[in-house]
Amino acid sequence: MNDLERLLAGAADPAADAAGAASAAGAAADPSASAAMRRLRVALASRAQEQNLLDVAYRTVDTPVGELLIAATPLGLIRVAYARQDHDAVLAALARDVSPRVLFAPAKLDDAARQFDDYFTRRRRGFDLAVDLQLAGGFRRTVLEHLPDVSYGRTVSYGEFAAEVGHPRAARAVGTACATNPLPLLIPCHRVVLSDGSPGAYIGGPEIKRALLDLEHAAAA
Amino acid sequence: MSLPPFDRVVSEHGRVVLRVCRALLPAHDAEDAAADAFLAALEAYPRLRPDSDVKSWLVTIAHRKAVDILRRKARHAMPVDHVPERPGGSAEPALPDEPLWAAVRKLPTKQRHAVAYHYVADLAYAEVAAIMGTSEAAARRSAADGIKALRRAYPPASGSEQRSLPTKEMA
Numbered sequence: 001m002n003d004l005e006r007l008l009a010g011a012a013d014p015a016a017d018a019a020g021a022a023s024a025a026g027a028a029a030d031p032s033a034s035a036a037m038r039r040l041r042v043a044l045a046s047r048a049q050e051q052n053l054l055d056v057a058y059r060t061v062d063t064p065v066g067e068l069l070i071a072a073t074p075l076g077l078i079r080v081a082y083a084r085q086d087h088d089a090v091l092a093a094l095a096r097d098v099s100p101r102v103l104f105a106p107a108k109l110d111d112a113a114r115q116f117d118d119y120f121t122r123r124r125r126g127f128d129l130a131v132d133l134q135l136a137g138g139f140r141r142t143v144l145e146h147l148p149d150v151s152y153g154r155t156v157s158y159g160e161f162a163a164e165v166g167h168p169r170a171a172r173a174v175g176t177a178c179a180t181n182p183l184p185l186l187i188p189c190h191r192v193v194l195s196d197g198s199p200g201a202y203i204g205g206p207e208i209k210r211a212l213l214d215l216e217h218a219a220a221a
Numbered sequence: 222m223s224l225p226p227f228d229r230v231v232s233e234h235g236r237v238v239l240r241v242c243r244a245l246l247p248a249h250d251a252e253d254a255a256a257d258a259f260l261a262a263l264e265a266y267p268r269l270r271p272d273s274d275v276k277s278w279l280v281t282i283a284h285r286k287a288v289d290i291l292r293r294k295a296r297h298a299m300p301v302d303h304v305p306e307r308p309g310g311s312a313e314p315a316l317p318d319e320p321l322w323a324a325v326r327k328l329p330t331k332q333r334h335a336v337a338y339h340y341v342a343d344l345a346y347a348e349v350a351a352i353m354g355t356s357e358a359a360a361r362r363s364a365a366d367g368i369k370a371l372r373r374a375y376p377p378a379s380g381s382e383q384r385s386l387p388t389k390e391m392a
Contacts, residue, residue: 004244004340005321008371036252037235043256044231044263053263058228095226100267102226 045105055099058091059106061113063120065208068185070112073098076130077112080183082204097135116185122219125152127186135182139170143177150191153220155213157195179203185212222271227263234276235259237342238283244325244337245287254290258283277348280338284352324375325367331355332367339364 048054056078058071069087071079071094078098081090095102106113111129118124126148136144146165150156156164158171158178167173178189184203190212194200202209238258242251261282269278325336331353338349339360350360 004325004336004371007340007368008321008375033236033239036239039252040235040239040255040259041231043252044259047256047260048263051260051264053260056226091226091228092223096223100224100227101263102228103231103263104228 041104042107045103045107048101048103049105049108053101054103054105054108055101056094057103057105057108058094059104059109059113060087061116063116065120065204065211068116070109070116071102072109072112073132073134075132075134077183077186078132078135080186082184082208084205085203119185120215122215125216125219129186131183131186133182136177136180139167139173140177140180143174144181144183144187147178147181147187147189147192150188152188153216155191155193155197158192158200159195161192175201191216224266224269224271227266230262230266230275230279231259234279237276238279241280241283241337241342242287243322244341245284245333246290247326248319248322250290250294254283254286257286257290261286274348276342277344277352280342280344280348281352284334284338321375324371327374328367328370331359331363332370335360335363336367336371340368 045054045057049057052074054074056071056073058069058079061068061070066083067087068083069079069081069085069090070077071081071091079090079094081087091102115124115127115129119127133141133144142165143161146161149164150161158174159168162168162170162174165174174192178192179201181187181189181203184190190199190202190209192200193213199206199209199213235255239251239255242254242258245251246254258279262279265282269275325333325341328336334353335349338344338352339346344352346357346361346364349364350357353360353363355363
């Protein structure tokens, strides 16, 4: 139940102490306490947004390529992360680099979540979402800004894409920009492949890159 | 060292703040107080020193919010002598330990605060004293008096059998 009750019970009957400890251990699973926690989170997220205190909202989305973490600032989506990127580490980095006011606020990201669903069910080929690119600067940012030019179902090599952004010798730097893309999927770095046409490396892992290219290829065909 | 995401503060300390608020206020006000406290904490969070005792900080904020709510109610609801513990028609199931919280809320203010912060929030007497604006010795005395009064007002039945009884039969 709780420490207080255990204390009161324990004084009256030492045998009750064990029962108290057992029920205290079970308190974490207490359904009414869990419901109260859920209500607290909902109230906090909506009131934080009203008062402009929701600096970073996040939620997760279940997809065929695993659980995605999506996070947004008031300006737009700032991070998309695959499970293998360690979501706790991604949230800690956002707290450090953007703002520690990071809250689980699924309702605020409903539209984004729906668009990801639609992408995986092939109802959607592009995303209609505002983005916040503050985590990328310099040439990395140039690359991210031009990646959406590589349309759905198409692929380019790192060298070709470097030439497209006016830096034909910068294939390696394009690779770095893709490897550190804060918004994979939304900014389609998976469409940049090796010059022999094989997928190459990917933030989410090469098997996910292959799956995304297959999905887009089948739909575009 | 940087601050963890505020969301982790909610996960780690949400339950204890809710419980402290339950010890201070009726159920429907307790959740409002907890949300008020976390909203105020969220606002101030970027200025918190990373090595601070977060739980003690949150309980201090919850204390202020609970005092605010009680003060507001005292101003607006003078004619009502005794507010019913659970308003009729509420779909919310009572928490299983409602009778205990009700007993805590009947304690005199200082005892109630000392019991909530020491026994429910598990804070040291020095922290309890800081929140209450009193001395450590006084906080310790209030908590001891509160526990003594609770033992009289809330005698637990013997053994574990009592724990499986539904709340309404205990009340």
